[in-house]
Amino acid sequence: MFKQLPLDQPDSVEIVLNGQSLQVPKGISVAAAALSNQQNFTRTTPVSGKKRAPFCMMGVCYDCLMIIDGKANQRACATYVRNGMHIDNQEGVGPAMEGISNE
């Protein structure tokens, strides 16, 4: 859906998005990285399991929740890429924190 315009500064970081290693520009949001790498949806909803993607990109709609470095429910539009970051689509409420059950 989206593409990256040519950059003046080629500074980039390496992230792992849904298992795939990618070079993305430094300083962009996780949501921007996902959208510009053909990741058209980023979560499924807890209620009906429908696919959703970033919607407002300014931190108010909470539709871009993803699992970032193992932590669920992170706003992808308000989290910025770092070298070595692991990002995964979130299914429903996502995995619970270690030692806590989802049930």
Next chain:
Amino acid sequence: MNKHYQLLIIGGGPAGLAAATTTAEQGVSCAVLDEQPAPGGQIYRAIESIPAQRAKQLGSEYLRGKKIAAAFRESNAEYYPDTKVWSLNKEREVGILQNNEANIISADKIIVASGAIERPVPFPGWTLPGVMQAGAGQILFKSAGIVPDNGVVLAGSGPLLLLLAWQYLHAGVEVKALLDVTPLGNHLTAMPKFPRALLAHHYLTKGIGYQIELKRAGIPMLFGVSELRAEGEDQCQRVCFKHAGKQKTIDSELLLTHFGVIPHTWLTQSADCKHQWDDSQQCWRPEHDEWGNTDIEGILVAGDGAGINGARSAEHAGRLAGFEVLFALGVISQAERDKQAAKDRKWMQDERHIRPFLEKYYQIPKNLLATADDKTIVCRCEEITAGEIRQAVRKGHDNTNQVKFYTRCGMGPCQGRQCSNAVAHIVADETAMPVEKMGHFRGRPPVAPLTLEQLASLKKDALS
């Protein structure tokens, strides 16, 4: 970071930055709490780091932000980026979250410069991936140089649509169509406001200029569009609508919509500031005087968070709030305040000239605000449809908060930011009552989701 400041400013857009610069210059201890990684707010997002070429594509109004950010950086105001504010109370205590750690700090005066959010208007298909708000498209462009690669349909109502179409045109993006849902009748009802708008003709000529350029570029611009919907299986594939009496379809995997902007009032609501319904702007906003004072001692508002007046006005409002704080803290006299504020007050009035016309012209019709289609999801988080809300009203839950308790509408992670207005309009429509009588969702701290772990990280002395 100190535990207490003379002034805390929430938000790093034009209003917050101008207020900080004005007060810090006079030696007031002042800190700006900003959720973003750099100054500029949404309007001047990435203003300090944007490559020159991209800045040019965004237009001259955007570049104005450079001066504001530079003046702020030169001042002695402290700046805390990546700082989430999750509560504000009458005692002027501010709950913040930085690096996953919660803290509570306080101030003698608070200026809430929380800015605006896109007015969420639920329509069929608005939850599909590939349907986003126009502001989101602009943020991707400003902050990351990311633009649609397979074309885009822009739809809705308001000047931002024209601007975004123009910006995309200059970035080489295919704009498949611009669908304007503004009712054609608005042209007539807005006419009485037109003479005053001529006093701000630079805005009018800019808007007309964009339209001419878009037309020359062959971008289809359709006016009087209705019955807008996005269709597709798990992804937007088609944009469907009615135009000139006919149903039409455009294949597109991306639809960006805009229905104007409204103040982001969750913090002022949680502080229990008095809010009023603004019929012209079709939104709730905190009550305030011309300096930005709310009804709560020591809490001021400035910029679009106080009522929608645009980026330039926000800058002046920020300075006015700054002068008022300087006066209230005894740094300057009342006469000094009035003298220093004279220019900003005048400029702010000049900026107001265009507003009554714009507000009438881009008035969103009631059937869109009150989500006519019963199957449409209104609460994106809890997935509650317009039909379920209407059912609740028919069972006797006849105000916004009742509907929230009964249906869970507004109880998800966004805390009602996306559905509050629509719920109020639906309840008003069903009960045939004015929307201002419906009330807004009661905002309570934390106004942003906070984990128990983060809350438990509060330092011992934070809760004195």
